[in-house]
Amino acid sequence: MARKDFDLITEWVEPDSRILDLGCGDGSLLKLLNKKRNTSGYGVDTSIDKTIKSLDNTINIINADINDHMDFFKDKSFDYVILAQSLQVVDNPVSLIKEMLRIGNEVIISFPNMGYWRSRLYLFFRGEMPVTSELPFSWHSTPNIHLCTIRDFKKMCISNNFQITEEVINNVNGKNVSASLLNNLTGTSAIFRIK
Amino acid sequence: MFVEEKKIHISKPLELNSGKVLSAYDLMYETYGQLNDDKSNAVLVCHALSGNHHVAGLHKGDEKPGWWDNMIGPSKPINTDKLFVVCMNNLGGCHGSTGPTSINEETNNPYGFEFPIVTVQDWVNSQKVLMDVFDIDKWQFIIGGSLGGMQALQWSLDYPDNVNNAIIIAASPKLTAQNIAFNEVARQAITSDPDWCGGNYIKENKIPKRGLALARMLGHITYLSDESMAKKFGRDLKQDKINFNFDVEFQIESYLRYQGEKFVTSFDANTYLLMTKALDYFDPFNETDFIERMSKSRSRFLVISFTSDWRFPPRRSEEIVKTLIKLNKDVSYACIKSDGGHDAFLMKNDNYFEIMRTYIEANMNG
Structure with missing residues (x-):
């Protein structure tokens, strides 16, 4: 799933851009972008293990919690601020996205779609919070405190005047499908460009 | 491994920050590992308030190794199988480099309280003199904790072409009133x-x-x-x-x-x-033309802090990080969970050592 995001983000990002990757994990997206798009910038991750892996990937890594360290970055100092598959772990998604828009010229966000039909059936038939290979945690131990559906996300964007400029939905075959009414049912994850 | 300290006499006067001049002085230092042919594996380790040049290894007859022996040596994070490490006693010190206990050649008495006040900039300038003695053009790494980290930061500012990586540990860009x-x-x-x-x-x-x-x-x-x-x-x-x-x-x-x-x-x-x-006076971000000068620095940076350090807590290290980010510098930062306080930078800690080892390995060349 993550790799799919990476390919698309690599396509979108202009060469020589400045990138801030929030929740960058082991830094492989930034490494890819630095290599393929000659970008520069920083990854931010709160995990010390991920920080070590990021150093090994020779990216600039800031080991900090993205919920309260956005003051590290000044207004419009990056071309892109990316939040790849980390929206669901953020304390306050709306205020973080506002911060991302303050820091970057453009924001890219990808997240798993809880409206995917399998998640819906899981809850419907089992009566339990979905546990899947992509979101493998029980409700009581999950770091994913802000899961949403594609529709939820769009509603939030509209009510906060976040302007969606492009959206791509990944389905189970790993194919990027363009916007359609069934997306919220068939898409496993989504990726949005916001201004 | 046994190591020997070495002393070099410098007869070229050193003009100090205060305006005073040290007409001649001694520098006491130790080295570990081998300098390679193209002199691209040199590391300067800077000591803190009560430290000295004996940073690793054993002096013959001693039972206790140098003060950062857990970090520096063969196969250790600062790996002397691959790196050539230099550490010198800072001027004003009391372990062999000229300081208050040394004899003032002009009076034939110990300097004592007459020894001029030295600053972090002065130390960096004297370390550059030793660098020139070795005919080294670039430090691949300058590494220090606490006051040592401050020297690493000062180096990147004062000698922007001579530092490839500055590792600044448990430090602060300036002292607070406290x-x-x-x-x-x-x-x-x-x-x-x-x-x-x-x-x-x-x-x-x-x-x-x-x-x-x-x-x-x-x-x-x-x-x-x-x-x-x-x-x-x-x-x-x-x-x-x-x-x-x-x-x-x-x-x-x-x-x-x-x-x-x-x-x-x-x-x-x-x-x-x-x-x-020297600690009290340190304030590089407020030096004239700081932004212009730091913009010229070619150094990459690794900044490390420790959660329980209340002398220079993580937020002080983060001030350094923030300033470097504003200047688009290549900087990485790690905040290590530890209950060791400020002294945590001297203690073995798996995450801390792995951060050091990984960064050094990844940035050893170029």
Whole structure:
């Protein structure tokens, strides 16, 4: 799933851009972008293990919690601020996205779609919070405190005047499908460009 | 491995930040590992307030290795199988480089209190002199904790072409009022000891033991954390009951007194005064043309802090990180969970050592 995001983000990002990757994990997206798009910038991750892996990937890594360290970055100092598959772990998604828009010229966000039909059936038939290979945690131990559906996300964007400029939905075959009414049912994850 | 200290006499005068001049001086240093043919594997380690040039390995006859031996050596994070490591005693010190206990050639007496005040910039300039002696063009890494980290930061600013990587550990871009206050109490402890003799105790054949021990005890408290002291000593008593007197009763009292007494046998009081002044004056971000000068620096940076450090807590390291990010510098930052307090930078910690090892391995070339 993550790799799919990476390919698309690599396509979108202009060469020589400045990138801030929030929740960058082991830094492989930034490494890819630095290599393929000659970008520069920083990854931010709160995990010390991920920080070590990021150093090994020779990216600039800031080991900090993205919920309260956005003051590290000044207004419009990056071309892109990316939040790849980390929206669901953020304390306050709306205020973080506002911060991302303050820091970057453009924001890219990808997240798993809880409206995917399998998640819906899981809850419907089992009566339990979905546990899947992509979101493998029980409700009581999950770091994913802000899961949403594609529709939820769009509603939030509209009510906060976040302007969606492009959206791509990944389905189970790993194919990027363009916007359609069934997306919220068939898409496993989504990726949005916001201004 | 056995190591030997070396001393070099520099006869070219060094102009100090204060405007005073050291007409000639000695630099005491040690090296570890081999400098490679293209001199691209050189590392400078800078010591902190009470440190010295003996950073790793054993001197013949000694039982205790250098002060950062867990970090520096073959196969250690600062790997001397691959790197050539230099550490020198800073000017004003008391372990071989010219300082207050050295003889002033002009008067034939020890400098004592007359030794000029030295700053972090002065140390960096004197380290550059040693660099030139080795004919090294670039330090692949400059590494230091606390006051040592401040020197690494100053290097990247003052010699923008000569540093490839600066590793700044448990440091701060400047001292706070609280930090300066602690230093002032330490200085007062020393200078109010009658045996300090207005700074001329060597001539008077005395040592301001009580004052220096007090200064060390105070400093030592700020190097530890509440958690680590609680864990190590708690409220443990030396005897199993309280005696309603002012002798040493709690273990922590005994420990601090021991630290104080041990320190006075190996450290000079006037050097302590000088080192604290160098700390107080350090403020590179406020130097003239800071932004312009730092923009020229080609150094990459690794900044490391420790959660329980209350002398230079993570937010102080983060000030360095923030400033470097604003200037689009290549900087990485790690905040290490530890209850070791400020001294955590000297202690073995898996995550800390792995951060150091990984960064150094990844940035060893180019």
